[in-house]
Amino acid sequence: MRNRIIIAAFLLFSGSTVYRILTGDASWAVTTRGGDPSQVTLKIWAGNAAPIDHWRTDSAVDAARTLNRQLEEEGSGVRVTIDAINDPASWGNYKKKFLMAADSHLAPDIICTGHEDIASWASAGLIVPLADTVAEMRAKDPAFADVREDLWESTMFRGKIWGVPQDSEARVLFYSKPLLAKMGWTPARMKTLERGIQDGSFTTDDMIALAEKAVASGVVPRGRGYWHRPTRGSDHIQKYYAFGGRIDDPETGRLVADQQSLTRWFTFQRRIVDAGITPENYLGTEWGIWHNTVSHGKALFWEGGIWNWSSWGSKYAADLGGEAYLHKSVGYAMPPAGSKGGTPATLVHPLVYLVPKAKASGQMQQKLALRLLALMTTPEINTRHALDSSHLAILKSQLDYAPYKENTFLYGISKLGGKSFFQPNHVRFSQWFDIVMGAMEEAQSGRRSPSQAAADAIALMRIDVGEDNLVFR
The missing domain is CATH 3.40.190.10 (Periplasmic binding protein-like II)
Known part of the structure; x- marks a missing residue:
């Protein structure tokens, strides 16, 4: 325009x-x-x-x-x-x-x-x-x-x-209220899920277990328990953060090479497939399919940017009542931490x-x-x-x-x-990002084990990011 x-x-x-x-x-x-x-x-x-x-x-x-x-x-x-x-x-x-x-x-x-x-x-x-x-x-x-x-x-x-902020957002965990209701959850209990995420008592393990139960009980078909972003993107970094990973070191200004946290993150990415709550070969799913599936309440949990809410209301779920339907049927909370007592975090991309x-x-x-x-x-x-x-x-x-x-x-x-946390303003961040995204895809697809994918990512960081730009943990 x-x-x-x-x-x-x-x-x-x-x-x-x-x-x-x-x-x-x-x-x-x-x-x-x-x-x-x-x-x-x-x-x-x-x-x-x-x-x-x-x-x-x-x-x-x-x-x-x-x-x-x-x-x-x-x-x-x-x-x-x-x-x-x-x-x-x-x-x-x-x-x-x-x-x-x-x-x-x-x-x-x-x-x-x-x-x-x-x-x-x-x-x-x-x-x-x-x-x-x-x-x-x-x-x-x-x-x-x-x-x-x-x-x-x-x-x-x-x-x-160097700049003036224009907008801000968050990436949150959405859930289907009607599907949780089919599992016996009352509105009051759904609020306890949100509070549990905030206080660290409801973690990624609990989310996976609840999604597995939804699949086992027939509330959702196999592969519809949890959907994350279907393509590469910064949304995935939230899970690295949830498992203790950090992108940069504030004291040195360098990027972080954390093999242990990468392994934990990649283990999660493969685990959701093995558990049957995310489809095999899920990465690469078309965005239209993703939006229609989650906005129509066909998945129990999904993670995504809040900016999708407008598109769901005006386009994908318009046939169901638009935003009025979303308010009635979709709940949201912070993405859960990866361990008990952890603090939930969202990546913000201004x-x-x-x-x-x-x-x-x-x-x-x-x-x-x-x-x-x-x-x-x-x-x-x-x-x-x-x-x-x-x-x-x-x-x-x-x-x-x-x-x-x-x-x-x-x-x-x-x-x-x-x-909330940001991607760092670092001249080598794009190389770091491409490396961890590639490794995550290898681990989730099963082409490499999580530990091998993490080790390979660290080795590539040494070459493409450069040891002078890294802090090793």
Whole structure:
């Protein structure tokens, strides 16, 4: 989707609008788009965008109207065009587009992407640091002071703040209330399951046992006791975390090579298949099949991102009553810990707005971009996105904002408790991730034993990640 709005804005750079910047042997020009210094265009991109995600870019258009009113009061007569692109391309293709655009000095002024891109893009000199500390960032604008404290961690790299959080989510354990009811569970008892997960008394072992009982009693067919994400993805890292694994070491900033925790995680992945609660050859199941199965209550337990709730209500379970059906039939809790007394944890993957450098965008509009981002960071704008796409509040004030509080699903998720953690902003994380995902697939499929898959993963880490980037546990 493409939106344009003409607004009055303040020209935040002075002097000639053409700058010569030398990079190595080549020189290139920084110009005002269109060549007219009285017209400034701010481009914003968002990727992997479904229609329900439109606020990731449309919020810039709304914020620009506010900026227009402010700048009119300041007496500025410069005209600015907001060019917003909500790109449906996959994350991989979207990021390739950005890198190609940056190489040609045609990147947008603001790009919305996963926080994990900060490390590589900052190291390549493609984005600007926004502040040296969280305190400095908070002091720049009251809107930034309202951002949840934990989310700033996801924007940090080498001691600096590189982005503004756009949204946040969680990956939780869902369960079918009607299927548990068939097993004799009352609504009150279902609440004890949620509390048991919180206090560590209900673990992955208990989940597996309950799912096995559902299969044995005929409540669900074999292979429908527990479904996780059917493809590679960061969701799986939750189970590594549940079994004691950690991705990075905060003291050294290195990634962690933990063979014991990998073995425990891979053992779980194979165990759910051997127990008959997850299908053999499950990995690679089409997403449409997955969504239809879980949203129609054909699996007892499943894990997934809360953003799926909107799609289930509007598309996959619309024939059953949409969100009204979901509230009646689907329960949710934190993913259980891997051992008694453990604390449940969810991986949170914030999307962030980054500001490309002039050498990437060909523009000197970074200060204007940051000013726009502050106006995009409001309870009203962020709640619109949260409600339309099933994402969590990123602002502290949203938890007291009536439209957000009235959404029982999102507000309930916000109050679940437990731990949340992020993927690290590390330049070698993608290599680490690909290695553990490949090893997990080998173990779950039975092509390698869990212990062998873990040992092979550690050996590959030494080569592809590099021992200088690892802490061994």
